Amino acid sequence: MREQESRAPERAPGARLALLLRRWWEEAGSATGGARPTQQALAARLGIDQTTLSRYLNPKHPLNAPPRVVEALHAQLRAPAAELEPARALCRAALEESGRQRPAGGRTATGHVERPGATPGADDSTGTAPTGAGDAVRAGGNGGWGRSRSRRLLPVLPASAVVLSFVAGIAVHALVAPVRGVPADGVPGAFRVSESPYEWPLLRMKKEDQYTRARALQHLLNAHGYKVRTDGFFGAETRDAVMDFQRKHHLVSDGKAGRDTWPELVKTVGPGSSGYMVLAVQELLDNVGQGGTVVSGQYTAVTADDMRFFQRTHHLPVTGRADPDTWLALLVRQRPPAGAPAYQRSTGMPPSPSA
Template identity: 85%
Template sequence: MREREDRAPDRASGARLALVLRRWWEEAGSASGGARPTQQALAARLGIDQTTLSRYLNPKHPLNAPLRVVEALHAQLRAPAADLEPARALCRAALEESSRQRPAGGRSATGLVEQPGTTSGACAPTGADDTVRAGRYGAWGRLRSRRLLPALVASAVVLAFAAGIAVHALLAPGHGVPADGAPGAFRVTESPYEWPLLRMRKEDQYTRARALQHLLNAYGYYVRTDGFFGEETRDAVMDFQRKRHLVSDGKVGPDTWPELVRTVGPGSSGHMVLAVQELLDNVGQGGTVVSGRFSAVTADDLRFFQRTHHLPVTGRADPDTWLALLVRQRPPASAPAYQRSTGMPPSASA
């Protein structure tokens, strides 16, 4: 497949992009020995229908994959990291070629009638299709828009007023950070998420508990990373809380998590990185290697997660990203691999 890409330097960017995406799919699983996902399963993960995905993978079809699908395919199929930027460039080039070749007032690849100056196509920014649809109505659409303008202005004024109230509330003393400005735990001020609460339980609490145990190990505790929040984990949590002048109740919630997590990025290693990788591996965007070394692939996976969850795309695990990762964890469909291989620990079988 890579030879076919090399032999087609003069082909349209959209066709070359489709060849790259198809190679990713055909080679998926070969490096790790896993099974390649079916197009039906892959389309379900991406949130699109199978027919559309098949068109994205067909160099003879004029429908080009949008940038978000290119990036999602790269993550889901574990494609080479070096392929991502060239694929992004091909996606942007395909949009430019489509814009240059499309006749004024003609039909796009989707069959929509377009007006001069409008853009559509797979890599177009969100909202381009709305522009196309508006243009189809001609003068009547423009007249209707002029009639709607006063209502839109009024709505904008109301929204601005509401936003001002919200900002005032966020900046009020006691919100997000201590009123006295004293140093201490990180507080997420504008996040829609809340820190999950973990406590001692007999059943497996899966990745969240394993991440907690890795974090405790990062602070010098010796806790088994088995996903079971038993007495060993509780005692370590209580000792950590005492040393941090927190309520020593053995429960990990909004006061304890921010004290445990630290920003990690390229060059980091150890249990803190293992915790990040465990969480990344279980958010449904494709597997992440859990190695304890913050590699370039880990940074790419983290950037993809941040981009898809509306976080600053830094490639580093800051407290906002830790919080989103903890909230977005998925329960395993069956017994996780670590549980199948080692069995349930004695402390959890009582």
């Protein structure tokens, strides 16, 4: 595969990028002795379908992989660090080339539709040229058509303005109108103006490994002074810690982590934070399908960048910090592991908690 890359300087950037991505996939696991992930499992981690991933890895029929997917593949496949920047450069070149070669009636590199016969330099979303350029073309070729179309549009404009004003009024009202019946912070007569579309997950004692959500719960308990194993297994030790936490915070002491317990456990963390709370955030970020996040317990600039990407993707305020709404979205968006988690493969037994 490396020989094919070195012998193909004349290949298009998209094909060269596909060769590089395919080599990352084929060599994944060889350095560590682990198993290479299947394309199906890898596509699930990236949040794309398997057919699309196959096109990204096929130099004969490549599909230009976007920067996010290139970076996520690099992290998921643990490719050499020195190859990330060349892959980014190939990605940019492939996107630029696709923009130069966009077909009539197809989509441009930015995703806008270009209509057949549209004036060069036109706004792709409307098919009309910018002021000046379009007028010159029409005046030189078919000025009468341009004037007659303007006359036909004149009676329509006032009616369109009325409709747009009405729709805008409805939209503004929907944004500022309170959600009736939902008190804000328990203050009578006050209401929240928005509600999260998510619900806090319910975790309870089970024999099965509950993976990242349970590990995050155990990190959070440790952040509040408890000493529980961060192994993903919600056993008696974790249940007893949850019950004690609930008693201290005047909650129903049932040993289950649900909609009342999670908000008391999580705290806002961001750049400069460290410890168990950060470990929980990083565990969750590492398992949402956007590429690997280093789980170190230190909220670094890289962690903040990963957080901002997650927030943009899920329509949250892009702050780079983990506030309660972001915690909630992270917990809901967790993915099941494609195989046995690393902490199970390494020792065969759940590890003890680390600082």
